[in-house]
Amino acid sequence: MPETDSALSTTMTEARRVMEICNACRYCEGFCAVFPAMALHRDFANADLNRLANLCHNCKACYYACQYAPPHPFGVNVPQTFAILRDESYRAYAWPRPLAAAFARNGTVVALTTGLSLALVLILTDSLTAPGILIRAWTGRDAFYRVIPWAAMSGIAAITLLFSMLALTMGGMAFWRESRPDRPVTGRAVLRGLHDALTLKNLGGGGHGCNDRDGAFSTLRRRFHHAMAYGFAACFAATSVAAFEAYVLGLPAPYPWLSAPVILGVVGGAGLLVGTSGLIGLKFTTDPTATAPALLGADLALLALLWFAAATGITLLLFRASAAMGPLLALHLGFILALFIVLPYSKFVHAIYRTLALIAR
Ligand code: SF4
Numbered sequence: 001m002p003e004t005d006s007a008l009s010t011t012m013t014e015a016r017r018v019m020e021i022c023n024a025c026r027y028c029e030g031f032c033a034v035f036p037a038m039a040l041h042r043d044f045a046n047a048d049l050n051r052l053a054n055l056c057h058n059c060k061a062c063y064y065a066c067q068y069a070p071p072h073p074f075g076v077n078v079p080q081t082f083a084i085l086r087d088e089s090y091r092a093y094a095w096p097r098p099l100a101a102a103f104a105r106n107g108t109v110v111a112l113t114t115g116l117s118l119a120l121v122l123i124l125t126d127s128l129t130a131p132g133i134l135i136r137a138w139t140g141r142d143a144f145y146r147v148i149p150w151a152a153m154s155g156i157a158a159i160t161l162l163f164s165m166l167a168l169t170m171g172g173m174a175f176w177r178e179s180r181p182d183r184p185v186t187g188r189a190v191l192r193g194l195h196d197a198l199t200l201k202n203l204g205g206g207g208h209g210c211n212d213r214d215g216a217f218s219t220l221r222r223r224f225h226h227a228m229a230y231g232f233a234a235c236f237a238a239t240s241v242a243a244f245e246a247y248v249l250g251l252p253a254p255y256p257w258l259s260a261p262v263i264l265g266v267v268g269g270a271g272l273l274v275g276t277s278g279l280i281g282l283k284f285t286t287d288p289t290a291t292a293p294a295l296l297g298a299d300l301a302l303l304a305l306l307w308f309a310a311a312t313g314i315t316l317l318l319f320r321a322s323a324a325m326g327p328l329l330a331l332h333l334g335f336i337l338a339l340f341i342v343l344p345y346s347k348f349v350h351a352i353y354r355t356l357a358l359i360a361r
């Protein structure tokens with residue numbers, strides 16, 4: 001199998017050292033998918049370590065159970081080592097590579113700046129082309145398109161979404177090329193991988209939940225993660241249904257309260273707000289010894305962007321019949337477009353790599 005250029009990484013060396021100790025110990029075998037997959041190896045190639053790191057969901061159970069964790073001289077810290085290695089793997093598999101470098105380490109600033117600048121561009125463009133239109137109350141089926149022309153809105157959204165999906169697919173293919181097992185992948189392996197990914201099984205730790213903040217078990221992180229993941233899925237479904245209604249049925253937005261796009265959007269937006277708020281809170285209250293503090297900014301960037309996308313969407317829904325609709329629509333679109341651009345260069349790729357790693361184990 002080809003190796004990634006992260007072969008030079010000192011994190012890779014540390015991950016290999018830690019896995020060799022764990023492979024001799026095997027105390028944590030029942031905690032998650034990492035340890036049974038680890039036990040299949042005597043040596044660890046870089047691709048094996050990248051796959052194991054993406055199998056880890058950072059529940060921290062193995063850190064608090066470990067007799068070799070700091071201050072023991074072995075200094076075994078699997079969650080922290082794998083968190084750093086995962087981050088390196090995101091950049092190693094990203095496409096196109098130069099953009100991955102641009103998003104490294106300064107995720108919060110890049111994500112928020114992108115969102116705000118895109119919104120600003122939309123506001124300025126609209127104000128320059130049709131002064132006054134942005135701050136008027138509009139009603140009727142095509143109210144949104146009176147503020148931002150249909151062609152501009154659809155064109156920008158389609159280009160950024162297609163780019164995002166292409167970049168995510170290329171990254172996923174690069175990860176799979178290195179991570180796929182030598183044996184044929186069965187349908188059972190695919191179903192088991194999808195089941196474990198969709199139920200966030202690894203976030204169950206040893207069965208009692210995660211060590212969200214400290215050595216005590218809790219299911220908070222798993223619940224917040226579920227709210228965020230399924231909230232995102234509901235919002236994506238809302239957008240897909242709206243696109244079908246607009247382009248196939250000829251029924252443009254905005255839609256009535258009791259319509260599929262609005263109901264899915266409200267449920268999804270609420271899930272995103274609850275999930276991202278909870279996960280942001282846990283980021284600041286967790287024991288930092290089992291985390292990688294240098295990655296906090298990039299992690300918060302994605303959570304913040306998702307939060308703002310959901311918050312502006314729900315605010316737009318509430319005030320869509322008022323004169324605030326225009327600025328709110330521009331702001332919401334700005335955050336959505338920024339989200340599309342940032343997704344392939346954020347922690348979001350863990351959802352794809354982890355699912356593939358669960359299938360390949
Ligand atoms: S994390 Fe510690 S206790 Fe668990 S398998 Fe590794 S060395 Fe053993």
Ligand code: SF4
Pocket residue numbers: 028031032033034035055056057058059060061062063078079202205
């Ligand atoms: S998922 Fe949890 S138990 Fe498994 S390696 Fe990661 S932190 Fe350790």
